[in-house]
Amino acid sequence: xxxxxxxxxxxxxxxxxxxxxxxxxxxxxxxxxxxxxxxxxxxxxxxxxxxxxxxxxxxxxxxxxxxxxxxxxxxxxxxxxxxxxxxxxxxxxxxxxxxxxxxxxxxxxxxxxxxxxxxxxxxxxxxxxxxxxxxxxxxxxxxxxxxxxxxxxxxxxxxxxxxxxxxxxxxxxxxxxxxxxxxxxxxxxxxxxxxxxxxxxxxxxxxxxxxxxxxxxxxxxxxxxxxxxxxxxxxxxxxxxxxxxxxxxxxxxxxxxxxxxxxxxx
Numbered sequence: 139x140x141x142x143x144x145x146x147x148x149x150x151x152x153x154x155x156x157x158x159x160x161x162x163x164x165x166x167x168x169x170x171x172x173x174x175x176x177x178x179x180x181x182x183x184x185x186x187x188x189x190x191x192x193x194x195x196x197x198x199x200x201x202x203x204x205x206x207x208x209x210x211x212x213x214x215x216x217x218x219x220x221x222x223x224x225x226x227x228x229x230x231x232x233x234x235x236x237x238x239x240x241x242x243x244x245x246x247x248x249x250x251x252x253x254x255x256x257x258x259x260x261x262x263x264x265x266x267x268x269x270x271x272x273x274x275x276x277x278x279x280x281x282x283x284x285x286x287x288x289x290x291x292x293x294x295x296x297x298x299x300x301x302x303x304x305x306x307x308x309x310x311x312x313x314x315x316x317x318x319x320x321x322x323x324x325x326x327x328x329x330x331x332x333x334x335x336x337x338x339x340x341x342x343x344x345x346x347x348x349x350x351x352x353x354x355x356x357x358x359x360x361x362x363x364x365x366x367x368x369x370x371x372x373x374x375x376x377x378x379x380x381x382x383x384x385x386x387x388x389x390x391x392x393x394x395x396x397x398x399x400x401x402x403x404x
Contacts, residue, residue, distance in 0.1 A: 311366075
């Protein structure tokens with residue numbers, strides 16, 4: 139199965155390690171992302187202060203996030219630290235590993251669907267990594283921006299289609315910003331005019347949308363959906379402004395009331 143494997147870590151890198159053996163001086167671990175390369179975690183780098191029992195912090199077969207503090211490439215020796223890993227760094231690394239595992243599963247499905255050989259799937263991986271830092275980044279780009287985000291990659295339509303299918307498995311985070319528009323047009327055919335104005339403000343493009351629904355005259359609910367609040371705020375303001383400008387001086391009543399926001403996944 140395809141993975142993002144590197145030959146040797148660099149000082150400062152965060153790594154996933156499996157504890158192999160605990161001694162009085164520290165722990166020997168296997169680096170999961172580096173073909174189980176053996177590295178050492180000295181007792182002084184496990185925690186601050188005096189440590190009575192090392193296994194309170196690391197135990198055999200345990201997986202943990204560690205920081206590389208020294209690499210001797212000539213002797214292939216790697217020293218690690220646990221105490222220098224912050225909570226945010228640990229969280230970030232675990233997310234990175236989870237994404238790598240998902241990308242590996244996606245690539246395996248693409249290989250199966252397209253009957254690609256091992257050599258061809260490796261060629262595809264190398265091609266992707268020329269454009270993206272990680273394999274998962276490609277799938278995420280397609281999930282967010284569509285298949286055109288990889289149109290520069292020299293791949294067949296069959297493989298492109300398989301990538302698009304696998305990218306659909308990624309849940310795109312989204313937020314909602316809601317509001318109520320009070321709108322009334324004091325002119326003949328005012329109701330039809332309102333429908334046209336509101337319809338022209340609706341949007342569904344690039345993972346952002348504006349949905350408008352009828353509540354009760356003269357009130358209409360408007361919902362902006364996007365991947366983050368900044369984008370949602372922008373599309374909502376644009377829609378409200380468009381409605382206001384479209385109606386202009388014909389408005390007998392125009393008012394916008396903001397409601398609570400909502401975060402979800404889609």
